[in-house]
Amino acid sequence: MHTAAPEGLTFRDAVDSDVDALVALIESAYRGDSSRAGWTTEADILQGQRTDPEGVLAVVESPDSRLLTVEREGAVVACCQLEHRGTYAYFGMFAVSPALQGAGLGKVIIAEAEQLARATWGVTEMHMTVISVREDLIAWYERRGYRRTGEMTPFPYGDERFGVPQRADLQFELLVKPLA
Helix, strand or coil: CEEECHHHEEEEECCHHHHHHHHHHHHHHHCHHHHCCCCCCCCCCEECCCCCHHHHHHHHHCCCEEEEEEEECCEEEEEEEEEEECCEEEEEEEEECHHHCCCCHHHHHHHHHHHHHHHHHCCCEEEEEEECCCHHHHHHHHHCCCEEEEEEEECCCCCHHHCEECCCCCEEEEEEEECC
16 A cells, blocks of 8 residues: 655555665664664663564564555655554554654654554554653654553563663653544
8 A cells, every 4th residue: 555645755554575674764763873863762761772673574464553664755764553452553663764853754644644543443542652751752742632641561671672771760651642
């Protein structure tokens, strides 16, 4: 499925051959010095990897998920995971190329993801989890209609597939948005 969108963006579901490019995109948006070019970096709170090819491939191949891949002029510039979970969809693995952050692409992409989740699965809510100390990121989602629930889940300390924490107070907070 290819969908043309504003900003010269094209949305499509990821395929197996996209995995390496998507891993590189996600890593560039969240880890290491390259991530510092954008505002979504987690480099100060987490080191190590953000994801790996096996994790991305599992999302691509899952029958309940789609990994929405966003291209501009043939280059992968963003992605996000949508997973069907009954009455709601889970939104995750959201990454925008650091060089393009702050230009309004995120707003366009999340709106498209919400519309696709409603249209595809008939869900009434979008859920996501965000590291609770990421106040700037949570505020961005709040401006898009997501609300903090105060419901926390522990960070997987000791599982380096999710990174190497640089502080001891990391946890995930559930954010929820009703989809009209």
